Amino acid sequence: MENEVFRNDRFAKYIGAEVLEAKPGYAVAEMKITENHMNGLSLVQGGAIFTLADYAFAAASNCGGNITLGINACISYLKSPQGSRLTAVAKEVHSGRKISHYEVEVTDENGEPVALVHITGYRK
Amino acid sequence: MENEVFRNDRFAKYIGAEVLEAKPGYAVAEMKITENHMNGLSLVQGGAIFTLADYAFAAASNCGGNITLGINACISYLKSPQGSRLTAVAKEVHSGRKISHYEVEVTDENGEPVALVHITGYRK
Amino acid sequence: MENEVFRNDRFAKYIGAEVLEAKPGYAVAEMKITENHMNGLSLVQGGAIFTLADYAFAAASNCGGNITLGINACISYLKSPQGSRLTAVAKEVHSGRKISHYEVEVTDENGEPVALVHITGYRK
Amino acid sequence: MENEVFRNDRFAKYIGAEVLEAKPGYAVAEMKITENHMNGLSLVQGGAIFTLADYAFAAASNCGGNITLGINACISYLKSPQGSRLTAVAKEVHSGRKISHYEVEVTDENGEPVALVHITGYRK
Numbered sequence: 279m280e281n282e283v284f285r286n287d288r289f290a291k292y293i294g295a296e297v298l299e300a301k302p303g304y305a306v307a308e309m310k311i312t313e314n315h316m317n318g319l320s321l322v323q324g325g326a327i328f329t330l331a332d333y334a335f336a337a338a339s340n341c342g343g344n345i346t347l348g349i350n351a352c353i354s355y356l357k358s359p360q361g362s363r364l365t366a367v368a369k370e371v372h373s374g375r376k377i378s379h380y381e382v383e384v385t386d387e388n389g390e391p392v393a394l395v396h397i398t399g400y401r402k
Numbered sequence: 403m404e405n406e407v408f409r410n411d412r413f414a415k416y417i418g419a420e421v422l423e424a425k426p427g428y429a430v431a432e433m434k435i436t437e438n439h440m441n442g443l444s445l446v447q448g449g450a451i452f453t454l455a456d457y458a459f460a461a462a463s464n465c466g467g468n469i470t471l472g473i474n475a476c477i478s479y480l481k482s483p484q485g486s487r488l489t490a491v492a493k494e495v496h497s498g499r500k501i502s503h504y505e506v507e508v509t510d511e512n513g514e515p516v517a518l519v520h521i522t523g524y525r526k
Numbered sequence: 527m528e529n530e531v532f533r534n535d536r537f538a539k540y541i542g543a544e545v546l547e548a549k550p551g552y553a554v555a556e557m558k559i560t561e562n563h564m565n566g567l568s569l570v571q572g573g574a575i576f577t578l579a580d581y582a583f584a585a586a587s588n589c590g591g592n593i594t595l596g597i598n599a600c601i602s603y604l605k606s607p608q609g610s611r612l613t614a615v616a617k618e619v620h621s622g623r624k625i626s627h628y629e630v631e632v633t634d635e636n637g638e639p640v641a642l643v644h645i646t647g648y649r650k
Numbered sequence: 651m652e653n654e655v656f657r658n659d660r661f662a663k664y665i666g667a668e669v670l671e672a673k674p675g676y677a678v679a680e681m682k683i684t685e686n687h688m689n690g691l692s693l694v695q696g697g698a699i700f701t702l703a704d705y706a707f708a709a710a711s712n713c714g715g716n717i718t719l720g721i722n723a724c725i726s727y728l729k730s731p732q733g734s735r736l737t738a739v740a741k742e743v744h745s746g747r748k749i750s751h752y753e754v755e756v757t758d759e760n761g762e763p764v765a766l767v768h769i770t771g772y773r774k
Contacts (some may be wrong), residue, residue, distance in 0.1 A: 283442035283443055285442065286441075287440075287441045287447065288439070288441070289439050289441060289446075289447035289449060290441070290447065292438045292439075293413075293416075314412055315416075316412040316413060317408075317410075317411045317412070318410040318464070319407055319469070319471075322413075323412075323414065323453065324453075325413060325449060325450075325452050325454075325456045325457070326413050326453070328448075328453070329447065329448075329449025329450070329452070332447070332448050332449045332452075333449070336441065336442065347443075347479070348448050348479055349749055349770055350477060350478040351476070352474060352475070352476040352600045352644065353475050354474040354646060355472055355473060355474060356620040356627060357620065371602075371604065371639070371642060372604040372605065372639055374605070376748070377772060379602050379604060379642065394629070396602060398602060398721055398722055400748070473625055473646055474598065476600060476724045478743075478751050480743065480751060481746070495728065496728040496729065496766075498729070500624070500648070501648060503726050503728060505766070515744055518743060518753070518768065520724065522597055522598055522726060531691055532689075533690065534690040535695065537686060537687050537694075537697060538689070538695065538697075561660055563660070563664075564660045564661060565658075565661060565662070566655035566658040566659045566708065566712070571660075571661035571662065571701065572700075572701075572720050572723065573661060573697060573698075573701025574697075576696075576700045577701065578697075580696050580697045580700075584690065588690070596727055597726070598724060599696065600722060600725075601723050601724075602721070602722040603722060
């Protein structure tokens with residue numbers, strides 16, 4: 279749909295991230311872990327985890343015709359993921375007229391927390 | 403070399419990031435911008451910019467046999483990049499026995515600042 | 527008690543912050559808002575909100591004889607507080623051997639969210 | 651002056667912070683360290699350091715009649731301060747129409763870096 283610009287995210291597709299659910303203020307994205315996501319230590323690269331979280335944020339905040347751009351984002355790495363799949367759940371924490379705050383939790387296949395990401399958006 | 407684990411970063415390679423220079427506490431990484439880096443608004447996806455910055459951090463902090471893991475990272479998006487290339491320069495701001503702080507500046511082909519990333523590392 | 531070093535926090539006392547409850551990984555702190563907490567726009571100064579949150583983190587992470595130092599902290603300001611009292615609830619999100627992650631929510635007298643603070647600690 | 655609202659910051663005054671220099675996009679603030687700034691470990695409380703940095707940001711961003719509110723702030727603690735005085739220098743990193751990014755460096759009496767703070771502001 280024309281008001282779901284996040285569906286056209288080339289980078290998210292390129293790395294294998296997929297939005298499973300999206301409504302204003304809430305979204306779920308998933309990514310199957312492959313060799314292409316590994317860093318030099320054979321751990322999932324922080325950028326891959328970050329991108330999945332950012333994609334969930336984009337889906338939650340750009341639903342319904344809104345255009346929200348990320349202003350900044352802070353990621354905390356909690357533990358290395360186990361299993362073959364990462365899931366990111368983005369929830370709006372608070373939203374003003376222009377500024378919105380989202381929290382995204384990334385979990386692994388066992389449901390263990392992998393990263394916590396706080397993203398601040400600016401509504402155009 | 404065996405003490406340059408960042409050379410084996412599959413994810414960085416996959417998205418086209420390359421380390422141009424690396425010494426302890428300092429590194430430069432570069433990425434040619436392609437269609438694969440675009441988000442749904444045809445801007446470079448935040449995750450692509452973040453990954454480039456994170457890769458420069460990894461190169462600077464994992465040089466010389468050290469293994470440093472990112473604990474957390476904060477990215478501020480300054481402006482959308484122009485041109486066809488992004489460059490990330492990572493510099494150590496301070497380093498204690500276990501904890502180190504890096505600042506990474508990402509600029510576009512015109513030398514304009516695109517993002518500022520602060521990364522905290524933990525030396526194993 | 528000698529293992530509750532946060533009880534001796536002079537700065538927290540000076541600005542009127544008080545720990546109501548503290549156990550490992552969880553604490554509640556409170557502060558009555560006074561004229562002394564105002565910034566130049568007659569809003570509660572960000573530093574006062576931050577300090578209350580940091581104090582709750584210190585109580586939760588320094589309980590039971592542990593010494594945990596903050597490495598970094600990110601605060602997001604959600605809305606201006608109403609009423610005469612702020613409450614900060616600190617919860618451990620994840621804890622490794624040395625590194626721990628806390629989330630602190632600050633609410634006003636009406637229970638409305640005022641700030642969200644993520645703090646990373648290092649256990650000595 | 652009426653366009654220097656930061657001069658009326660009650661909390662900054664209360665904890666002993668003072669603006670030494672302020673122009674649009676740049677400011678310097680200072681604080682004499684006293685017993686009142688100590689935490690339970692007899693180190694300068696993170697909230698005191700944060701408040702000084704935030705005050706320098708407010709001075710730099712609210713000069714010349716602008717009103718800029720902090721949206722979020724990330725502080726990294728580099729090392730414990732030595733000596734009897736802290737200095738915070740705030741510099742604008744980038745400024746758009748509504749959103750601005752500042753970096754504040756806090757140093758101790760020996761000129762050693764104590765904390766690095768990144769603050770994002772929203773111009774009303």
